[in-house]
Amino acid sequence: MRREPPQRLADYGPLFFPAGMLTVFFVVPFATMIAVSFFQREQGGFYTPAFVFDNYARFLSMFFGKVLGFSLFLAVAVAITCVVIGIPFTYLLSRSARKIQVVWLVALLSILSLSEVMIGFAWSTLFSRTAGVTNLFVWLGLMAQPQALTPSFGAVMTAMTYQAFPYTVLVLYPALVRLDPTLTEAARTLGASPVKAFFTVVVPALRNTILATLIMVFIFALGSYLLPQLLGRPQHWTLSVLITDQAIYQSNMPFAAAMAVFLVLVSLALVGLALYAGQQRQAK
Amino acid sequence: MSGLNLSHVTKQFGNFTAVNDVSLSVPDGTFVCLLGPSGCGKTTLMRMIAGLDLPTNGSIELGGADITAVPTHKRDLGMVFQSLALFPHLTVGENIAYSLRIRGTPKDVQKKRVDELLAMIHLPGFADRSVAKLSGGQRQRVAIARALAISPKLFLLDEPLSALDAKLREAMQVELRQLQQRLGITTIVVTHDQREAMTMADTVVVMNGGEIRQAAAPVDIYRRPADSFVADFIGQTNLLPVAADSTGRASVLGEVIEGITLPAGAAKGMLSVRPEDVQLTAPGHGAIAGTVTFIRDLGGAIETFVEAGSTQVIAVSSPRNRPDVSVGQSVGIRLDPATSVVLAR
Numbered sequence: 001m002r003r004e005p006p007q008r009l010a011d012y013g014p015l016f017f018p019a020g021m022l023t024v025f026f027v028v029p030f031a032t033m034i035a036v037s038f039f040q041r042e043q044g045g046f047y048t049p050a051f052v053f054d055n056y057a058r059f060l061s062m063f064f065g066k067v068l069g070f071s072l073f074l075a076v077a078v079a080i081t082c083v084v085i086g087i088p089f090t091y092l093l094s095r096s097a098r099k100i101q102v103v104w105l106v107a108l109l110s111i112l113s114l115s116e117v118m119i120g121f122a123w124s125t126l127f128s129r130t131a132g133v134t135n136l137f138v139w140l141g142l143m144a145q146p147q148a149l150t151p152s153f154g155a156v157m158t159a160m161t162y163q164a165f166p167y168t169v170l171v172l173y174p175a176l177v178r179l180d181p182t183l184t185e186a187a188r189t190l191g192a193s194p195v196k197a198f199f200t201v202v203v204p205a206l207r208n209t210i211l212a213t214l215i216m217v218f219i220f221a222l223g224s225y226l227l228p229q230l231l232g233r234p235q236h237w238t239l240s241v242l243i244t245d246q247a248i249y250q251s252n253m254p255f256a257a258a259m260a261v262f263l264v265l266v267s268l269a270l271v272g273l274a275l276y277a278g279q280q281r282q283a284k
Numbered sequence: 285m286s287g288l289n290l291s292h293v294t295k296q297f298g299n300f301t302a303v304n305d306v307s308l309s310v311p312d313g314t315f316v317c318l319l320g321p322s323g324c325g326k327t328t329l330m331r332m333i334a335g336l337d338l339p340t341n342g343s344i345e346l347g348g349a350d351i352t353a354v355p356t357h358k359r360d361l362g363m364v365f366q367s368l369a370l371f372p373h374l375t376v377g378e379n380i381a382y383s384l385r386i387r388g389t390p391k392d393v394q395k396k397r398v399d400e401l402l403a404m405i406h407l408p409g410f411a412d413r414s415v416a417k418l419s420g421g422q423r424q425r426v427a428i429a430r431a432l433a434i435s436p437k438l439f440l441l442d443e444p445l446s447a448l449d450a451k452l453r454e455a456m457q458v459e460l461r462q463l464q465q466r467l468g469i470t471t472i473v474v475t476h477d478q479r480e481a482m483t484m485a486d487t488v489v490v491m492n493g494g495e496i497r498q499a500a501a502p503v504d505i506y507r508r509p510a511d512s513f514v515a516d517f518i519g520q521t522n523l524l525p526v527a528a529d530s531t532g533r534a535s536v537l538g539e540v541i542e543g544i545t546l547p548a549g550a551a552k553g554m555l556s557v558r559p560e561d562v563q564l565t566a567p568g569h570g571a572i573a574g575t576v577t578f579i580r581d582l583g584g585a586i587e588t589f590v591e592a593g594s595t596q597v598i599a600v601s602s603p604r605n606r607p608d609v610s611v612g613q614s615v616g617i618r619l620d621p622a623t624s625v626v627l628a629r
Binding site for chain 2: 194204207
């Protein structure tokens with residue numbers, strides 16, 4: 001169906017509401033944040049309007065560079081883990097009976113109703129020495145005595161993957177359901193084992209969806225600040241943790257804003273790079 | 285024994301029996317069409333031959349080896365799917381070379397084979413095209429070339445031409461048959477289009493309700509249908525009730541027809557008469573009496589609908605022998621015992 005292009009101002013009417021919401025709740029706060037990032041910090045938690053680069057200059061130290069590097073690494077690791085687990089899982093889910101699909105999807109959606117705090121404390125209990133899963137392993141005879149699995153990098157990864165996994169499945173699910181099941185059957189008649197068919201047909205056919213999922217989980221994981229604090233050591237803290245620390249505990253709004261802006265810029269750059277790389281491969 | 289042999293193959297999905305005790309022997313190099321209405325089990329039967337479904341019972345042999353439990357990817361077959369299932373992320377050439385790549389064939393051998401196959405399907409130089417940019421007929425050919433890349437022992441096609449328009453479909457039927465004869469490859473096609481089956485097959489296997497109703501050469505299927513289902517499904521036919529009296533003389537629609545005999549002991553049956561074998565004459569003199577209700581002039585053929593008793597009889601004649609009748613006129617119908625087939629059911 002071809003639509004008439006809007007003729008009068010009133011034809012743009014339906015756009016006003018979303019545009020207004022976007023302006024009030026996104027553009028204005030973000031612009032404020034950018035402005036604040038250039039403000040001059042005063043002792044005692046205040047700041048005065050100015051245009052200084054001090055906040056950004058302070059940010060360019062080894063310490064913050066390291067934290068930024070770790071944040072990006074953690075987000076990429078979580079994104080890859082989620083996709084690597086998510087694709088086979090969602091593939092099998094999309095090929096299973098309707099009833100099984102519904103049960104799994106409801107279970108996954110219910111994870112979304114849990115707050116980050118609940119997820120964090122639940123995992124810290126599960127990973128604790130006194131009440132954690134290691135007690136189960138001891139009971140099963142797999143371990144000599146219970147031990148604490150947190151704080152550790154593995155604990156942070158596990159909880160963040162757990163938190164991002166439902167989103168991963170929800171993004172992958174429609175694409176996998178729409179994927180023609182005869183594609184894998186065709187691959188099998190052509191001599192590919194089911195596993196080979198999966199890697200030579202399903203994964204490449206879903207390249208764009210996989211890229212989109214990676215980007216989504218990456219951005220999602222980049223904003224995580226509670227789980228690294230609850231389950232990790234200080235060296236596992238992300239930039240988001242430091243931003244929270246600066247903004248709330250150190251009352252240094254300009255510096256926190258500068259870090260936030262920088263984080264947004266870096267993630268935008270990485271997403272752009274990923275999209276560019278995806279397009280290059282497609283054009284080939 | 286070489287060729288493909290199915291013995292007592294049954295497939296059940298829960299309580300539903302999709303294929304019921306099917307036995308079929310397909311000699312090497314023959315072209316077989318599995319023909320039947322939708323839901324008759326023909327696709328399920330093909331999927332079992334391909335190994336995509338496992339039979340509940342029975343066994344499948346190919347070239348003397350039992351392949352009932354051999355996984356699909358080890359059967360060395362080529363299959364064309366109804367959806368064609370071309371890989372969207374690969375070019376035409378990569379699609380065709382897929383089975384060779386999976387088997388680790390050297391790149392130069394792959395390329396040579398792809399060029400060979402592209403020439404065979406009349407699409408030379410298409411190797412680097414995207415499959416999304418091909419027309420329906422071209423996609424069809426690519427799917428066929430992809431299935432034939434390894435020179436399979438068995439070539440399976442599931443409703444391969446259903447997505448094409450009528451004209452292209454007819455052309456592809458001829459082309460597919462010629463290709464099969466040139467390669468001498470054992471081929472099985474699933475179709476619901478009897479014209480397609482008649483055009484291509486050495487043997488037509490008519491299926492209904494999960495069972496084989498008749499397996500024979502196209503002409504035999506048409507001329508000597510085994511039962512009323514086959515007679516009705518293949519082409520157009522008049523199914524007329526036949527009754528025998530105590531002396532064994534058979535009568536159709538109230539008239540005794542000499543030369544028609546019912547099987548011994550049967551008092552009732554069905555007579556299948558092709559519309560082109562129905563002769564319209566003047567009423568009386570032992571002809572079945574009827575009234576013309578409708579005349580359809582299709583240009584190449586004229587169909588005359590005659591009501592005899594409560595049964596409708598259709599007669600088809602060529603424009604040269606245009607029957608001199610009009611709607612409402614009383615006519616006589618003559619049946620030739622030589623071209624009429626008595627069916628038990």
